[in-house]
Amino acid sequence: MSRMPLRFKLTLAFTGVMAVLLAIAGFALSLLVAQNLDSTIDDGLAARARDAAAVVDGQALASTGEPYAQVLNMDGSVGSTTTGAGERPLITPAEVEQARTGDVIVEHRRGSEDLRLLARPVRSDFRPAILVVGESLAQRERALGSLHALLLVGGPLALLIASAIGYAIASAALRPVERMRRHAEAVTAAQTSERLPVPPGNDEIARLGRTLNEMLARLEVAFKRERAFVSDASHELRTPLAILRTELELALRGEHTREELEDALRSAAEESERLSQLADDLLVIARSDQGRLPVRPELIDAGEMLTRVAGRFRTRARAEGRPLAPDPSPGVQLSADPARMEQALANLVDNALHHGQGTVHLSAQEVDGRIELHVRDEGTGFPPDFLPRAFERFTRADEARTRGGTGLGLAIASAIAIAHGGSAHAVNRKTGADVWISVPSHL
Ligand SMILES: Nc1ncnc2c1ncn2[C@@H]1O[C@H](COP(=O)(O)OP(=O)(O)OP(=O)(O)O)[C@@H](O)[C@H]1O
Ligand SMILES: [Mg+2]
Structure with a gap:
């Protein structure tokens, strides 16, 4: 049956x-x-x-x-x-x-x-x-005899006609399902642009077809993203690996003084440091994609966290002659994973130092039951046409990579905000760029 x-x-x-x-x-x-x-x-x-x-x-x-x-x-x-x-x-x-x-x-x-x-x-x-x-x-x-004869002939005949019509209607109604099934068979990972034929109208089958097509569209986007991610990631890994290889090859070739060799090794160590940082970043992004970015929330004092993050950049900021101004933000508390949240903020401070100018302000405030953690600088801000793409992976305003970033810093900050049930934002203020993370005060 x-x-x-x-x-x-x-x-x-x-x-x-x-x-x-x-x-x-x-x-x-x-x-x-x-x-x-x-x-x-x-x-x-x-x-x-x-x-x-x-x-x-x-x-x-x-x-x-x-x-x-x-x-x-x-x-x-x-x-x-x-x-x-x-x-x-x-x-x-x-x-x-x-x-x-x-x-x-x-x-x-x-x-x-x-x-x-x-x-x-x-x-x-x-x-x-x-x-x-x-x-x-x-x-x-x-x-009575003729009535019975009529019923005996007419009844089965009516039954036969009704069944035939019923069968025709059922077949016609189910034909689009079979068509969609055949098309679905043809959908493969290589042909994600394939869509199911949706019958006109708004009946259950048309709605099912549309919903399945929407699902296919979402899968296609996810698939393309995944593919782009992999190719971008390998592209990003190639540059530091190439530099590393050249440095090591040069060190091996010919005669070198002890200092020259030490220089080469130090540079190679820096490059591998960059590589392991990149690998960490890619891991964060990949995990957040699969919804598995682990978050271990604790009750944190926002002002203390901002001071800690600023402390990590103290030496570098002094060397670059850039003041850091963490706001003590008394009384502002949030429940978040301290390591992750500091990682996100560090990316923002790194950007402010790298892409911005002047003082870097760190502040926290409570807005409508959400906690906003701001990092502002006094530079020229984001190029306006780049702003909408700023949080995408591997994007940077200066595509020539003359300034060396991979374009993952903001994407990671955003992924961490999302893992906390929040979001990341950026705008250009009159004074410069303002980038912030907004999370619910309680997880
Ligand atoms: N405070 C800022 N002021 C101006 N432009 C900024 C600022 N922060 C980020 N940007 C722009 O946004 C781009 C993306 O930032 P993101 O942190 O994602 O990448 P990155 O800094 O280039 O590389 P990295 O992965 O090393 O952080 C940057 O390349 C820069 O062009
Ligand atoms: Mg950055």
């Missing part, structure tokens, strides 16, 4: 129900018609019994022209009769006994004919007697 196509199952169920309903309807109809015919016959018999009763006294029953009529004595013997009724009593003595008290209707077979008989008490020659009038049932049988 479970392997049967749906359209067969639907048609089968429909036909079964239809057959039962048709049988019930046919049975009820034939019962109703039979009852109607009987009551018409009974009305006719009653009228004729009234007429016949008038002549019973004169014993001139034969002259009434009744086909079946008899006057029976109370002992059941025939008093008088029409020729059609014959000499045998039309009803049994027991029925005569029954008819003493009122009208009785019975059916009997007489020769080759079925009769419906009405027996009624009358007085004949001042003695009680039973008048019996009868009517042949041949006509009723004929009428």
